[in-house]
Amino acid sequence: MTAQLVTIAILLVVVAWLAACAEAGLARTTRITAEEAVRAGRRGSAKLLAVASDPVRYLNVALLVRVACEMAAGVVVTYVCLERFSATWEALTVAIGVMVLVSYVAVGVSPRTIGRQHPEGTATAAAYVLLPLARVMGPIPRLLILLGNALTPGRGFRYGPFASEQELRAMVDLAQKESLIEDEERRMVHSVFELGDTLVREVMVPRTDVVTIERYKTIRQALTLALRSGFSRIPVTGENEDDVVGMVYLKDLARKTHINRDSETEPVSTAMRPASFVPDTKNAGDMLREMQQQRNHVAVVIDEYGGTAGIVTIEDILEEIVGEITDEYDRELPPVERLGDDRYRVTARLDIGDLGDLYGLELDDEDVETVGGLLAKSLGRVPIAGATGEVDVSHDGADPELRALRLTAESPAGRRNKIVTVLVEPVRVAVAEDE
Numbered sequence: 208m209t210a211q212l213v214t215i216a217i218l219l220v221v222v223a224w225l226a227a228c229a230e231a232g233l234a235r236t237t238r239i240t241a242e243e244a245v246r247a248g249r250r251g252s253a254k255l256l257a258v259a260s261d262p263v264r265y266l267n268v269a270l271l272v273r274v275a276c277e278m279a280a281g282v283v284v285t286y287v288c289l290e291r292f293s294a295t296w297e298a299l300t301v302a303i304g305v306m307v308l309v310s311y312v313a314v315g316v317s318p319r320t321i322g323r324q325h326p327e328g329t330a331t332a333a334a335y336v337l338l339p340l341a342r343v344m345g346p347i348p349r350l351l352i353l354l355g356n357a358l359t360p361g362r363g364f365r366y367g368p369f370a371s372e373q374e375l376r377a378m379v380d381l382a383q384k385e386s387l388i389e390d391e392e393r394r395m396v397h398s399v400f401e402l403g404d405t406l407v408r409e410v411m412v413p414r415t416d417v418v419t420i421e422r423y424k425t426i427r428q429a430l431t432l433a434l435r436s437g438f439s440r441i442p443v444t445g446e447n448e449d450d451v452v453g454m455v456y457l458k459d460l461a462r463k464t465h466i467n468r469d470s471e472t473e474p475v476s477t478a479m480r481p482a483s484f485v486p487d488t489k490n491a492g493d494m495l496r497e498m499q500q501q502r503n504h505v506a507v508v509i510d511e512y513g514g515t516a517g518i519v520t521i522e523d524i525l526e527e528i529v530g531e532i533t534d535e536y537d538r539e540l541p542p543v544e545r546l547g548d549d550r551y552r553v554t555a556r557l558d559i560g561d562l563g564d565l566y567g568l569e570l571d572d573e574d575v576e577t578v579g580g581l582l583a584k585s586l587g588r589v590p591i592a593g594a595t596g597e598v599d600v601s602h603d604g605a606d607p608e609l610r611a612l613r614l615t616a617e618s619p620a621g622r623r624n625k626i627v628t629v630l631v632e633p634v635r636v637a638v639a640e641d642e
Contacts, residue, residue, distance in 0.1 A: 212287050219280035220309055224318045226273035229337065231322025232329030233258065233266050240327060254334035255327070265337045268344060277314060281306045398528045407494055408487035410527055411508045411517040419444045422452055426460055426478055427471035433457045440505045442518060443479045449514040451507045453479030482507050487516045495524045551631045552617070555579030566609065566633065568600050578629050582614040590616040590626055597634060608635045 241259035244252035258265045284305055288298035322329045383393040419442045420429050433441060439457040444450055459478050463470050470477075483506040485494060498504065498521050510516040543565065544552040551565055557578045563570030575581050585596030597611040611634040616626045 209287055209290060212283050216280045216283040216287070219276045219283065220313055223273045223276035223280065223314045225333075225336075226269045226276065227314050227318035228322045228329050229269040229333030230266060230273065231319040232326045232333060233262055233269065235323055235326035236262075236330040244327065244331075249331075251331040251334060254338055255331045258330065258334040258337060265334075265341060268337055268341050269333065271344070271347070272340070273314065277306075277310055280309070395528055402492045402495075402524070402527055403490065405491040405527060406487065407485060407489045407491055407508055407519050408510075408516060410491055410523045411487070411519040412523065413517045414448060414515050417442060417448075417515075417518050419448060419451075420455065420475055421445075422474060422476040422479070424475050425471060426463060426473050426475055429455055429475040429478070430457075430460045430464065430471075433460065440520075442482065442507060443475055451482050451484075451515055452476070454482045454505060454507075455479045484509050485519070487511070491524050491527065494519065495521065498524075546630075549633045552628050553578055553631055555582075555616075555626050555629050557629075562612075562631065565631070566600070566612070568609075570600070578614065578631070579626060582616060582626075582629060585614065592616055592626070610634050610636050 236255070236259055238256070238259045241252065241256040245256055281302070285299070285302040288302040288305075289295070292298040292301065379388070379393050379396045382388045383390055418432065418436045418438055420432055422443050422445055429441065433439065433455075434457075441455050441457075442451045443453040443455050445452045453476065455475055455478055459480070463473075463478050483501075483503050485506045485508055487508050487510050494506070498506070504522075505518055505520045508516045508519050542554050542557050542561070546552055549566070553562060555578055558576060559570045559572060559578060559581050562568075562578055562581075572581065572584070575584050579590070581598060582590050582594070582596050585598055586594055590596075594616045595613060597613050599611050601610050613632040613634050615630040615632070617628045617630055
């Protein structure tokens with residue numbers, strides 16, 4: 208009888224091992240990977256595509272199988288130990304030790320390593336079992352998730368917490384640490400997630416930086432303003448800046464004057480297009496999708512009082528993902544400008560590691576990655592022009608006289624009035640003593 212129970216426990220652990228493999232493989236397999244396998248005509252690719260099309264459902268099935276088998280194996284092992292040992296505490300101690308070792312090594316480490324090393328093959332093999340198993344189980348995994356949500360304070364996850372954004376973020380960070388992706392790619396993936404929590408007012412060009420033209424101005428004046436400012440889309444206002452009545456496009460102005468030279472004296476209102484208005488609390492991700500669907504590149508942002516808060520463009524939203532986009536009208540600054548006496552003017556987006564290289568330091572900060580972020584952290588607020596902060600580097604370099612780096616925010620620039628450059632000066636011990 209004992210031998211049979213041990214065999215059953217081993218079989219349960221093997222099934223749990225296979226379920227853990229399936230979890231790890233499915234977590235790293237995307238629909239795009241499955242579609243490529245189908246195009247390549249690989250064996251089992253159709254089943255893999257079916258699983259990859261609804262990953263949450265099959266991940267929940269695999270999780271349920273793994274947990275059930277682990278628990279059942281734990282019960283069987285405990286029963287065997289109670290039969291073998293006279294003292295209850297001895298039996299429980301041995302059972303706990305055996306199951307902790309088995310669960311950690313045989314179910315926790317080994318299968319997940321295999322699943323992550325061979326995700327496509329593991330997920331394909333798992334698909335053969337998970338597809339019929341999901342049909343047999345029916346709504347059981349979903350009902351258990353609903354039960355768990357009912358016992359959880361607050362709002363639960365509709366499809367369970369087993370495939371979350373946090374897990375994907377952690378996976379991206381791990382991929383970057385293992386040099387599977389570049390650091391810039393990691394930042395871009397994180398930016399995509401953050402875009403879902405970003406409001407339009409956080410990415411818009413504020414009204415104080417918006418170039419507008421009154422509706423009674425002539426087309427020639429509007430054309431001159433567009434050429435001088437470098438903007439191809441300009442809001443047209445009525446009585447004041449809060450009264451935006453339309454949007455004039457440079458290409459419309461050029462077309463109109465090219466067809467009829469005399470149209471230069473006509474009011475700009477004859478060439479403007481209807482303006483699109485959005486609240487400043489609108490989600491930036493939703494705004495991007497609407498702009499794509501409506502083929503609209505610019506919208507006027509309205510605040511809670513009905514006034515004009517600014518304008519938002521597709522470029523503003525995309526820059527939240529890929530970083531600053533410069534064109535032929537933008538003046539691109541060098542990342543580092545030497546000023547003499549160990550003073551430098553650097554861009555606010557310069558990596559703090561590159562800043563450290565200028566002074567022979569090993570600068571590293573878990574919270575920030577750029578010089579602008581380092582200055583904001585030292586100040587405890589968003590820096591404005593003229594704001595100065597000091598970063599202690601007395602323990603980071605080989606120069607014993609270098610005590611700190613003084614960072615000074617210089618004049619803002621650009622469409623969003625951001626701090627573009629930072630002045631960096633060394634603060635040495637000798638200078639501090641003289642003061």
